Each structure stands twice: as structure tokens, then as C-alpha cells.
Amino acid sequence: MAADPNLAQRLLAGDRRALARAISLVENDDPAGWELVREVYPHTGRSTVVGITGAPGAGKSTLIAGLVKNRRAADRSVAVLSIDPSSPFTQGALLGDRIRLTEHFLDAGVFIRSMANRGALGGLSEASLQAALLMDAAGRDDVFLETVGVGQAEVDIIDHADTILLVLMPGGGDSVQALKAGIMEIPDIIVVNKADHPLTQTMVREIRGVLSLAPQGSWKVPILQTEAVDGRGIDELMDKLVEHRAHIESEGTLSRRRRHNLRNEVLALATHRMRRDIEQRLAEGDGFEKLIDDVVARRLDPASAAAMVLGQDVP
Amino acid sequence: MAADPNLAQRLLAGDRRALARAISLVENDDPAGWELVREVYPHTGRSTVVGITGAPGAGKSTLIAGLVKNRRAADRSVAVLSIDPSSPFTQGALLGDRIRLTEHFLDAGVFIRSMANRGALGGLSEASLQAALLMDAAGRDDVFLETVGVGQAEVDIIDHADTILLVLMPGGGDSVQALKAGIMEIPDIIVVNKADHPLTQTMVREIRGVLSLAPQGSWKVPILQTEAVDGRGIDELMDKLVEHRAHIESEGTLSRRRRHNLRNEVLALATHRMRRDIEQRLAEGDGFEKLIDDVVARRLDPASAAAMVLGQDVP
Secondary structure (H helix, E strand, O other): OOOOOOHHHHHHOOOHHHHHHHHHHHHOOOHHHHHHHHHHHHHOOOOEEEEEEOOOOOOHHHHHHHHHHHHHHOOOOEEEEEOOOOOHHHHOOOOHHHOOOHHHHOOOOEEEEEOOOOOOOOOHHHHHHHHHHHHHHOOOOEEEEEEOOOOHHHHHHHOOOOEEEEEEOOOEOHHHHHHHOOOOOOOOEEEEOOOOOOOHHHHHHHHHHHHHHOOOOOOOOOEEEOEHHHOEOHHHHHHHHHHHHHHHHHHOHHHHHHHHHHHHHHHHHHHHHHHHHHHHHHHOOOHHHHHHHHHHOOOOOHHHHHHHHOOOOOO | OOOOOOHHHHHHOOOHHHHHHHHHHHHOOOHHHHHHHHHHHHHOOOOEEEEEEOOOOOOHHHHHHHHHHHHHHOOOOEEEEEOOOOOHHHHOOOOHHHOOOHHHHOOOOEEEEEOOOOOOOOOHHHHHHHHHHHHHHOOOOEEEEEEOOOOHHHHHHHOOOOEEEEEEOOOEOHHHHHHHOOOOOOOOEEEEOOOOOOOHHHHHHHHHHHHHHOOOOOOOOOEEEOEHHHOEOHHHHHHHHHHHHHHHHHHOHHHHHHHHHHHHHHHHHHHHHHHHHHHHHHHOOOHHHHHHHHHHOOOOOHHHHHHHHOOOOOO
16 A cells, blocks of 8 residues: 555545655655556546657747646646756756746646656656656646657657657757658657747758658658747647647557557566666675676676676576 | 687687678677677777767768778778768768778778667677677777767767767757756767858857866866868877877776776676566567556556566565
């Protein structure tokens, strides 16, 4: 049982404080947190989950603030989970009137949470995936996941989304190059934010070129232009997000995507646990450091040392 | 013993074909490859290993071609390992006279190899780390590792380098933003390539601003400007690489760095093996897919499914 026997019920009833408490439990790798997720899991799968990725500075947080406002106007409850360490959500720093989030902080229909601690015991992606499930169980209509799109944790968390939105800024061409090179996966929707920049049209043309070479499914990836700071293009973006969601539902892609994502999630959780178990075992005693001494002295090769760590025979 | 009993000796004698054959063995996850690395490992640790990272399109390959030319002029033997799928090395496509590599292909003092197959049985980073060790054992004076700097495999491989060089291009600002946000680690040397671009000085100033905020060690990270296509700035860059290497040797940082890197390598190898073992086990029979059915139907939560996969008790 969870430490607080009513926590699951309060969470399922949509209580914000219960949700905050529950996320802290999984973030701290508290067994009560895992127990809680297990208890509420049958009530998940109802939220619309949008993953928002893009380089730091592209304006993801301002864009999310705009989307939140739009959703609230439509009377939908919202949760935001940010695992971008450069995000104002994560830093707890508000950029004053540039990001008008203060109004949302006072609104019970908006729940904002960030995770940046890469040293979290259970692993950042493990905790953030559980946090997203808790937001879903708490009955939030829309869940926005903000990630910086670099590193395994970020890829894991974005894998949890139904719709993936890539935010680019004119003058930040590295992401476009990564798309072009096939290193970054093609998202469902692309937004060029800060669209008053003189290089916007060049960038839009470049993205269009990349998309024309990518294999086309039944969904044509739209390129939108926004100016998140003053709200321009936000409603059109939200319309596209809703349209994409309707599309994957009608095509049956949503259930396939969710199965694929849950499969990856189980594998990622299993791998994280294994790695944690190994690291915990290695932290006990000085056997591992002695093994590394041998590797450094070139008496023992890394692969054999790895096999010894796993308690396997050296191949 | 390795399939070819003389392979280790030929490799240690610097035979190019033996090196190529040995890398294919580790790439194919052939037990003879692992055996070979174990055999030659005592002869490693002599190469100067430089990791070159940066977004696709920044000009890493052209820069490497220039550095190779410089090293050959100094009569040093060179190996290049590219795991950037967008690299011309990896694609086997030469950009004609833009990247003058043809001359190097005929030079026995230059060994070029690429790995892009993310589906490699043993994992890309596992195989590439072993390949770097084989190049070292084969007596190459300089080893250049080219990676795109995105994803875990790339982080693992760059961790193998003594000196890390970040290549930026004007107009590709995402990497600078990632540096600024503390998401990308500060490298040892920064190069702004394609320095004839009008935005070069803006970018240099921006990088200088980022570096001024970063904690300063005894090494002051230099910002160089190159025009790799026509060789401008390459010799100055090579001088800086040599200077950095001498610096970490004299400060004792090299041995600390190598210990740290080898430690990470052993952990990465252990984790990869574990993951592979799990995936192999899951591929047998339909038990895993049935487990996922339960997760999709919300009857079983992902964390409990992960515990079951690991054969652990559900917490």
C-alpha cells in the first residue's frame, strides 16, 4: 500500500496536491510511488499526449504557454511535464511578461511539473514516464511533454507521446541538418517559431526540401509558423495537433503507436533497472575499482572486465 | 584463438588488411573479434585519440581530411573512424574535389573506416569502441573519431577520446544554444568552420560569452576559425590539438581522463550486453508480446512488466 492510503483515490479524483505528491514519490524512487502507479494504471490512456521537442532557445516553453491558454479557453484540463534543463519551467524562473505563466499557476486546471535531476536514483526517463502516467490517471485532458531532444532520456520520454511536434527557430540550422541527414526522426508537425526572423522563409524552404525526400505516409507533415511571444499562430497549431490526433485515431495508428511506445517503455525500464542494479552492486566494496586498475594498466581488456562485472565467463 | 592464428601478429605489425579484417570481426559480433581485442589490448594506449563532434553539415569530414593531410606531412600514421551516418566517410560517397580523400585512400599511412549500422548485433558503441582499440593496437599514431554528437552511442564513443573538438558552422546555432544551456558538455577546442560566412563573428562572440560563464580549468578552451574546404586554419588547429595533448599529459589529466573513460566503457559494455541478453531472451517465444498485450490493455503497468522481464518480483 502507498504511504497515504487515500493518495490513489485523491489522484484519480483529480486532486492537484495528490498528483504533485505522487510525482515526488516516483521522482525519489520511493517504492510507494511504484505501487501507486500500479494501482492507478488501469485508469490511464485517456489523455491526449503531445511531445514537444527542439533545441534549447527555440521557444518551446513560450509555445506551450500559448497552447495551455488555448486549451483552457476550450475548458480542458492540462498538465505540462518539462525535462528540458534549459526550460524556464524547469529552472523555476519565469521570464516575466514574456512567458505569461503566472496566470496558469493560479489556475487549478493547469498542472506544471519539471524534472531535470539527471542524478535521480531511478533514472530521469524512468521517473518522467511514470510522471506522465500519473498526469494521465489524474484525468488531465491534455498532457504536454517538453524535451530538448538530445540524449537517451529525452528520446525515451518523447516516445511516450501520441503526437510529436518539433520546434525550430530560424538561424538554428543544426536540427534541420539532423533531419536532413536522417539522424533525427521526422516528427508529426513542424513549427518554425520566431517567424518574424528574416531567415524564416529560407528555413521553411529547406524543411520542405527535407520532407519531400522523406517517405510519405497518409499524414502530410505540416510546417507551421508561429510567433509564440505574442500568440501568433498558436490557435492554428492547436488545430493541427487536434487534426493529427483525429487522423491517427481514424487510421488505427494511435493504438499501434501506443503499443510500440509501451513496448519500448517496458524495455527501457528493464534496462534502467539492470544498470542501476549493476551500479549499486559495483558501489559496494572496492572490487570494481581494482578491476578498472587492471583495465588502465592494460592487463585486462574492457570487454572481459564487462563480462566479469556481469558475473559471466570471459568469452 | 582467433579464426586466423596470425591475425593478431599481423595487426600488431600494422598490417592494414589485418586491421580491416579485425574490425569486421568486432562489427559482426564474431567471438573471434572479442578474442582478438583481448589479445592485443596490452599493446593499446599509445595512439593520440581525438574525438570530433558537431551537427551534420558542419564540415567535420572536410576538416578531418585536412588534419589527416597535416599528420601525413609530419610522417605520422593515421586512422579515422566515423560513426556519423551523414558523413561522406560513412556513406562511402566522396564529394569529389571538395573532400580530397582519394589521395589518402591510396596511402598506406591512412586507414579510414566507418560504422553506421545501428542494427549491429553487439550495439554500435560497443563495436566502435573496440574498433578504436584495434586501430590503437595496429600502431596508428593518430586516431580521429568522427561522431554527430547526438544519442548515446555517440556520447559513448566520444568518451574514448583524449581531446574533444567541437565543430560549429555559422548559422547552425542549435549547438551553441545547447552549450549555453549546459546540455552539451564544454569541449577542449571549438572550431567555427566555414568561417567566410557573414555570421561568423557573431557566432564567435556568442561562444565566447558561453565560455566566460563556464567553470575555468587550467586549460582555456580556444575558439578557432577554419575554412576546411581550402585548408585555411587547419595547421593552426592541429597545433592546438598537439598543445592540448601536451597540456593534459603535463598536468596528469590524461591518465585521469583515460581512467574515467575506461570506467565508463566497461559500464557501457556491461549494460549493452545485458540489454542484448534480455532482447534475445524476449525474442524467443511469444511470452513478451503477451506481456505487452496486458500492458496495452492496462491490466499490467509498465514497471511491473519490466520487473517480470528481469525475472524479478513485482515490487
